[in-house]
Amino acid sequence: MDTLHLLLAGFAQAITPENLLVAALGALVGTFVGVLPGLGPTSAISILLPVTAVMEPTQGIIMLAGIYYGAMYGGSTTAILLNIPGEISSVPTCLDGYPLAKKGKGGAALGISAIASFAAGIMGVVGLVCFAPVLADQALKFGPPEYFALMILALTLMVSLSGGSLIKGFLMGAFGYTLSLVGLGPSSGMPRFDYGIPLLSGGFDMISIIIGLFAIAEVLKGIGEKRIATVIGARGSVYPSKNDVKKCAAPTIRGGLVGFFLGLLPGCSAAITSFLAYDLEKKVSKHPEQFGKGAIEGVAAPEAANNATSSAGFIPLFSLGIPSSPPLAILLAGFMIYGLTPGPVLFEQHPLFVWTVIASMFVGNAMLLVLNLPLVWVWVKLTKVPYGIMAPVILMLCTIGAYSVRNSLFDVAVAFAFGGLGYLFHTYRWPVVPLVLCFILGPLLEESFIQTMVMSSGDVAIVLERPISLVILLAAAALMLISLALNRRTQKRVREEHQHGADVA
Numbered sequence: 001m002d003t004l005h006l007l008l009a010g011f012a013q014a015i016t017p018e019n020l021l022v023a024a025l026g027a028l029v030g031t032f033v034g035v036l037p038g039l040g041p042t043s044a045i046s047i048l049l050p051v052t053a054v055m056e057p058t059q060g061i062i063m064l065a066g067i068y069y070g071a072m073y074g075g076s077t078t079a080i081l082l083n084i085p086g087e088i089s090s091v092p093t094c095l096d097g098y099p100l101a102k103k104g105k106g107g108a109a110l111g112i113s114a115i116a117s118f119a120a121g122i123m124g125v126v127g128l129v130c131f132a133p134v135l136a137d138q139a140l141k142f143g144p145p146e147y148f149a150l151m152i153l154a155l156t157l158m159v160s161l162s163g164g165s166l167i168k169g170f171l172m173g174a175f176g177y178t179l180s181l182v183g184l185g186p187s188s189g190m191p192r193f194d195y196g197i198p199l200l201s202g203g204f205d206m207i208s209i210i211i212g213l214f215a216i217a218e219v220l221k222g223i224g225e226k227r228i229a230t231v232i233g234a235r236g237s238v239y240p241s242k243n244d245v246k247k248c249a250a251p252t253i254r255g256g257l258v259g260f261f262l263g264l265l266p267g268c269s270a271a272i273t274s275f276l277a278y279d280l281e282k283k284v285s286k287h288p289e290q291f292g293k294g295a296i297e298g299v300a301a302p303e304a305a306n307n308a309t310s311s312a313g314f315i316p317l318f319s320l321g322i323p324s325s326p327p328l329a330i331l332l333a334g335f336m337i338y339g340l341t342p343g344p345v346l347f348e349q350h351p352l353f354v355w356t357v358i359a360s361m362f363v364g365n366a367m368l369l370v371l372n373l374p375l376v377w378v379w380v381k382l383t384k385v386p387y388g389i390m391a392p393v394i395l396m397l398c399t400i401g402a403y404s405v406r407n408s409l410f411d412v413a414v415a416f417a418f419g420g421l422g423y424l425f426h427t428y429r430w431p432v433v434p435l436v437l438c439f440i441l442g443p444l445l446e447e448s449f450i451q452t453m454v455m456s457s458g459d460v461a462i463v464l465e466r467p468i469s470l471v472i473l474l475a476a477a478a479l480m481l482i483s484l485a486l487n488r489r490t491q492k493r494v495r496e497e498h499q500h501g502a503d504v505a
Contacts, residue, residue, distance in 0.1 A: 007129060010355030014363050019062055019356070022055070023364045026063040027371065030070020034086045035078055036401060041071035041087075041327040043404065049334055057338040058353055062360045064334050065314075068327045069121060069361070072270065072310045073368050076113040076303055077379050081106050082394065084215040088206060089270035089306045091436055092278040094214060096291060096298030103294055110376045111240040112248050112296055113303045118369040120256035120304035124311020125361045127260050131315070142265055144451035145463045149472035150265070151445040154272055154437070156476050157279045159483035160288075161433045166487065169434045172425075176435035179204055180442030187450045199410045208402045208411040209418050209439060213432045215398045216419025219391050221426060239376065240296075248300035251281050259305030263312030269325050270309040271440050277305030279483075288486055311361065317342055318354060 013019060033044040044067050052060035075087030080097030093113065100109040142150075155173075162169020182193045183203025194200035240248075255277035262273045281301035282291045291298050313324040321342035323329040335342050340350060347354055402415040425432050456462035463469045 003129065006351055006355045007359060009352060010357075010359035011362075013058070013352065013356040014062075014359040019059060019360060020363065022059045022063040023066050023360050024367055026066020027070040027073075027364050027367050030067040030072075031074035031368065031372065033067065034071035034074020034076075034090075036086060036397060041068045042330060044071065045327055045330040045334075049330060049337070052334065053337050057340065058356050060338065061331070061334060061353075061357050062364075064331050065357060065361060066364045068331065069307060069310045069364065070368060071327075072121075072307045073114065073117050073372060075306075076117075076299075077110065080109045080113065080299065081379060082215070082390075083218045084394065084398075085210060087270075087306075088210055088436075088440065089274045089302075089309075091210065091214070091271070091433065092274045092302035093299055093306075095278070095433065096293070096295050099292070099294035100296060100299065105294070105296075106379075107376050108240040108244055109296060109299050110379055111373060112244055112300050114369055114372040114376070115240070115245065116248060116252040116255065116300040116304040117307040118365055119252050120259060120306075120308040121311050121365040121368075122362065123253075123256045124260050124263070124308040125358065125365065128311060128315050128318070128358060128361070141468065143466075144448050144455055145466050145469040146472065147265075147448040148445065148452050149463055149469040149476070150268070151441050151448060153472050153476040153479065154276060154441055155445070156480045156483060157275055157437060158434045159480060159487055160279050160282055161275075161437065162431050162487075165429075165431075168430050172431055173434040173438040176438035177442045179209070179435075180439045181446075186443065186447045199408075202406070204414055204439075205402075205405050205408075205411050206439065207405045208414040210436065211398045211402050212415040212418025212420075213422040213425075213436065215394060216416060217422025217426060219394055219398075220419060220423040222387055222391060224423070239373070244296055248297055251297040251301040252304045254280060254284070255301035255304030256308040259308030260312045263309030263324065264315055265324065268309075270306045273305045273309045274302035275437060277301040283479075283482060283486060288489070314358075314361070318346065318358075321346075 014023070029044065029048070030041065033041060045064050048064070048067065052063055055063070071087065072089070075085060075090035076093045076097065078084040078086050079090040079093040081101050083094050083098040085091045085094055097106075097109045097113070100106060158169050158173045159166065162172075180203075182200055184190065184201065185192050191201040258277040258280060259270070259273040262268045262276065263270070278291075278298060278301055281297050282288050285291065285295070285297065287295070310325075313328050316322040316324055317328050317332065319342075321332070323332045332342065340346060340353070398415060398419075399412055402412045403409065405411060422432060424430075452462060453460070463473065
């Protein structure tokens with residue numbers, strides 16, 4: 001009952017006009033940041049941190065938190081309508097969101113994205129209220145061997161994300177992992193594969209590669225196809241139907257659970273959990289062959305995981321003072337500026353502050369739903385803009401986004417180079433998602449492996465001796481076999497559909 005009373009007291013403070021205003025402002029800024037490719041919540045929070053320093057501590061943290069989970073909402077907008085992920089975690093949303101937009105169902109996809117994000121965000125905050133101390137303590141049992149096993153598990157996703165050719169998928173994954181090796185080594189701190197070129201010593205930036213492979217490549221595809229509209233397809237309703245909502249209920253719950261529990265682990269970002277949720281949904285679906293062609297469940301699951309992960313990350317932050325992602329690390333700096341130390345003592349010394357911030361997350365998620373659903377029809381208008389106008393605007397945003405991450409023209413050049421590569425990959429049907437996945441996982445896999453070897457004095461058997469890591473490795477082996485079987489089943493159904501189409505013709 002103490003928790004309930006504290007939460008009610010937090011709600012009483014969260015709904016005051018001042019706190020409602022900063023929550024709404026944070027949600028709006030976050031949504032706008034999420035829509036713009038390359039900016040992201042980390043940059044936005046960093047930029048606005050000095051501004052919030054003049055506010056009251058409660059209002060400052062509410063605003064920064066609103067920017068964080070607001071950006072998780074906004075990243076899906078351009079991913080669905082333009083095939084441009086505003087955030088790395090929105091990459092899986094592109095796989096089915098953009099095909100839906102081309103079918104004239106972009107509005108329905110945006111609506112489902114908003115609803116799934118809201119539901120999963122609320123699930124995450126409920127978990128934060130009920131299980132924060134217990135779950136954060138359990139998350140600490142994950143050491144380097146467990147993280148190494150988890151990265152192996154995530155790598156099994158390449159099978160289901162490879163499309164029609166496993167060989168092409170694995171080659172693209174190897175290419176992505178090789179790209180991740182460029183730069184400073186995690187253990188030595190020495191440049192690798194820089195070939196004496198200073199610009200390569202910092203490695204390739206993920207945002208630049210994403211912008212190139214998706215945004216710039218999409219512009220080049222449009223030019224090659226001589227498009228006259230941003231998205232060519234039938235115009236459907238701008239809101240999801242009851243059947244769409246019903247169909248996405250279970251995927252939202254599954255994606256939310258995946259995102260929440262994995263979001264407790266420091267370093268397990270929304271970029272990873274959204275891929276895992278998408279893959280899980282594809283595995284449990286009765287029609288996995290529809291994924292990648294416009295399955296609305298393929299939008300709900302990763303978006304739910306995305307937002308549940310952002311909410312779950314507040315549990316280790318509040319309970320233990322451990323940030324699980326870069327935006328939360330900046331948020332931790334905000335706590336320090338206000339003289340607050342996250343951890344068990346925070347709940348004892350500043351209970352009203354903690355529970356007001358938690359209550360504001362309920363309010364903020366509701367605000368995002370109320371703001372985003374009416375805005376769906378506005379965003380859908382983007383699909384009617386003539387391509388001759390939209391293409392230069394997209395290229396301008398891509399240039400700004402790539403440059404803003406590290407203020408480097410090298411990153412802009414990398415984005416355009418990968419734009420050309422992305423266009424070639426699309427033309428010759430080479431899957432780009434395994435490349436992105438392995439580029440994300442590469443540094444995490446290498447770092448956890450090095451830490452595991454240091455921990456065990458070079459004995460790799462430690463991964464098999466620890467119960468949690470052993471269970472994860474067994475799950476990875478099982479998922480690999482299941483993925484191979486489902487891949488064969490999907491290819492068989494595709495061949496049967498083609499054969500049926502040929503017979504009809």
